[in-house]
Amino acid sequence: GESVGLHLPTLSVQEGDNSIINCAYSNSASDYFIWYKQESGKGPQFIIDIRSNMDKRQGQRVTVLLNKTVKHLSLQIAATQPGDSAVYFCAENNYYGQNFVFGPGTRLSVLP
Amino acid sequence: SQTIHQWPATLVQPVGSPLSLECTVEGTSNPNLYWYRQAAGRGLQLLFYSVGIGQISSEVPQNLSASRPQDRQFILSSKKLLLSDSGFYLCAWTQGSFGNTEAFFGQGTRLTVV
Numbered sequence: 001g002e003s004v005g006l007h008l009p010t011l012s013v014q015e016g017d018n019s020i021i022n023c024a025y026s027n028s029a030s031d032y033f034i035w036y037k038q039e040s041g042k043g044p045q046f047i048i049d050i051r052s053n054m055d056k057r058q059g060q061r062v063t064v065l066l067n068k069t070v071k072h073l074s075l076q077i078a079a080t081q082p083g084d085s086a087v088y089f090c091a092e093n094n095y096y097g098q099n100f101v102f103g104p105g106t107r108l109s110v111l112p
Numbered sequence: 113s114q115t116i117h118q119w120p121a122t123l124v125q126p127v128g129s130p131l132s133l134e135c136t137v138e139g140t141s142n143p144n145l146y147w148y149r150q151a152a153g154r155g156l157q158l159l160f161y162s163v164g165i166g167q168i169s170s171e172v173p174q175n176l177s178a179s180r181p182q183d184r185q186f187i188l189s190s191k192k193l194l195l196s197d198s199g200f201y202l203c204a205w206t207q208g209s210f211g212n213t214e215a216f217f218g219q220g221t222r223l224t225v226v
Contacts, residue, residue, distance in 0.1 A: 043217030
């Protein structure tokens with residue numbers, strides 16, 4: 001089900017370091033996953049997606065890893081910058097699903 | 113290109129007053145439409161979704177309702193607001209009959225019930 005009512009965990013990283021944000025999903029039938037970035041006062045923005053027939057997908061400075069065995073998703077951000085400070089959500093869906101189920105979110109704080 | 117508009121951006125309403133938030137999507141047809149609520153510092157809670165005109169599914173029982181009078185218009189309403197209705201409301205859309213595509217979000221409405 002949805003993760004509602006949970007306070008956001010926070011990850012603090014030094015500028016220039018790599019960040020790893022983790023997400024556990026619950027539905028073994030989920031076959032499509034997205035990472036979103038949400039800046040303060042704005043709607044979530046798409047970062048990267050991955051389908052269940054893949055284990056890894058790379059974008060610009062971001063990599064998503066999918067481990068279906070343990071139902072775990074991670075987002076790696078290389079050379080983290082101050083502009084990366086935001087809340088990051090993972091979302092899962094399946095081919096027959098009408099809805100995305102969002103994880104509780106992680107707040108990324110980039111330290112100067 | 114597709115765009116999603118959501119308004120107003122901020123709203124302060126007294127307890128017991130009605131609510132109407134509107135969301136429209138441009139550049140696509142027959143989208144799936146969603147309303148989410150986000151409490152401060154928390155995750156996204158799905159409130160309603162719609163796969164077509166007049167078709168509304170409610171995920172959470174509450175004093176809110178949703179309507180879809182046109183293909184690309186989604187409205188969130190309440191007859192009498194409660195303090196607990198305060199939050200950040202997000203409209204979103206996906207393309208196609210199934211949810212296996214990216215969801216695009218509006219910029220949100222910050223609702224404060226006083």
